[in-house]
Amino acid sequence: MSVNILILAAGASNRFKGCKQLATIQGKTMLEHTITRLSSLNKKIYVALGANKDSIMPHLNTSITTIACANWQLGMGHTIAQACEKINLEKSAILIALADQVLIPTSHYLALLQAQITYPNKIIVTTAGDKVMAPAIFPTQYVEQLKGLTGDKGAQKIIKNNLAQCHFVPCQKAQYDIDTQEDYQYLSNKIKNEMEPV
Amino acid sequence: MIEITLNNKNISVDVEPDMPLLYVLRDELKLKGTKFGCGVGQCGACTVHLNGQAIRSCITPISAVNKQKITTIEGLSTDGDHKVQKAWREHKVPQCGYCQSGQMMSAASLLANNASPSDEEVVEHMQGNICRCGTYKRIKKAIHAAADMES
Numbered sequence A: 001m002s003v004n005i006l007i008l009a010a011g012a013s014n015r016f017k018g019c020k021q022l023a024t025i026q027g028k029t030m031l032e033h034t035i036t037r038l039s040s041l042n043k044k045i046y047v048a049l050g051a052n053k054d055s056i057m058p059h060l061n062t063s064i065t066t067i068a069c070a071n072w073q074l075g076m077g078h079t080i081a082q083a084c085e086k087i088n089l090e091k092s093a094i095l096i097a098l099a100d101q102v103l104i105p106t107s108h109y110l111a112l113l114q115a116q117i118t119y120p121n122k123i124i125v126t127t128a129g130d131k132v133m134a135p136a137i138f139p140t141q142y143v144e145q146l147k148g149l150t151g152d153k154g155a156q157k158i159i160k161n162n163l164a165q166c167h168f169v170p171c172q173k174a175q176y177d178i179d180t181q182e183d184y185q186y187l188s189n190k191i192k193n194e195m196e197p198v
Numbered sequence B: 001m002i003e004i005t006l007n008n009k010n011i012s013v014d015v016e017p018d019m020p021l022l023y024v025l026r027d028e029l030k031l032k033g034t035k036f037g038c039g040v041g042q043c044g045a046c047t048v049h050l051n052g053q054a055i056r057s058c059i060t061p062i063s064a065v066n067k068q069k070i071t072t073i074e075g076l077s078t079d080g081d082h083k084v085q086k087a088w089r090e091h092k093v094p095q096c097g098y099c100q101s102g103q104m105m106s107a108a109s110l111l112a113n114n115a116s117p118s119d120e121e122v123v124e125h126m127q128g129n130i131c132r133c134g135t136y137k138r139i140k141k142a143i144h145a146a147a148d149m150e151s
Helices: A030-039 A053-059 A076-086 A106-118 A140-147 A156-161 A181-194 B021-028 B083-090 B100-113 B119-126 B136-148
Strands: A002-009 A045-049 A065-068 A092-098 A123-128 A131-138 A166-170 B002-006 B009-013 B047-050 B053-056 B069-071
Touching (some): A002 A030, A002 B119, A030 A092, A030 A106, A045 A053, A045 A076, A053 A065, A065 A076, A076 A140, A092 A106, A092 A140, A106 A123, A106 A131, A106 B053, A123 A156, A131 A140, A131 A156, A140 A156, B047 B100, B083 B136, B100 B119, B119 B136
Parallel strands (some): A002 A092, A045 A065
Antiparallel strands (some): A123 A131, B002 B009, B047 B053, B047 B069
16 A cells, blocks of 8 residues: 655644744754655655645745645644545555654654554554554545544544554654744754754 | 664664765765765655665665665665566666666565556656656556566
8 A cells, every 4th residue: 555645734833923834943944854754755745734825835845745725724633634635545545744743753754654564454653652643644444534534633533433453653752742932942952962963 | 883684684884873874875885876866855866675665765864774674776686687677678768867776666666565556556656756857658668567577
């Protein structure tokens, strides 16, 4: 089964008070960091955009396909649903990643892909401690459920309803995301030591 | 020290953990079949296999593949007789040739997972490998021909 990659970057970053996707760390935007790591996989990358769409677009390489999600204001569920409608997922799995989990190393994305090949019918889910989280890979049979997501709830619901069908890949660094300016400052400093420069 | 199985041989390299796999292959190990294209993981010239899957070596830190199995074009077959290589010769695919080791590595990983891909599947899988000479038609033909070969 082939794999497409969807990076969610449609939010308004209300708690961040600014355009989170374009905030820079080590001279590169958060979105670029995520794209770079995922580009290692040699799979097609889609970026779901909503808020700040027009200012983000010029920062994206032409090989990235953007999906304009008109319903982004209704929440992440709507964004995922709308993006999945626009990607041909008839025979392909989808790796859903977030643009603000900036500490996740390339090796974790490679490990997810490896797990997907070993367990093609399972949902491949990232865990940190006892929490399940993105990034995750959904095989094609879950696409209809992804298309049915609404509101603020992301794909967590699907994972929790199908725990027996999940394969878990731990990554402690996945627990850090950037919601607020404080997170940003904290992680920017942390990253100087921890993030692998590319 | 980082240890990898490279083309079925166990080796260890003493490099910075964040050095791209491509630089290790080309500059440290002198395996020049894998090419540097864009350097930002967008063109596919640097494609190698990680445990059989096509990955882009220019943006993959060597530490990310520690203790894993890497195959480069030099290790795809012993005598250049992988069915993809045979089909590439038969269909005279390369023009300038620069991107072609990456193209062949991508094609080989496709066929390893999908013995007879449709046209659509070929296009989807190969979308990450750019050829500035535009040899795409011959690439597609050669992949179908390789799929039809007895392996």
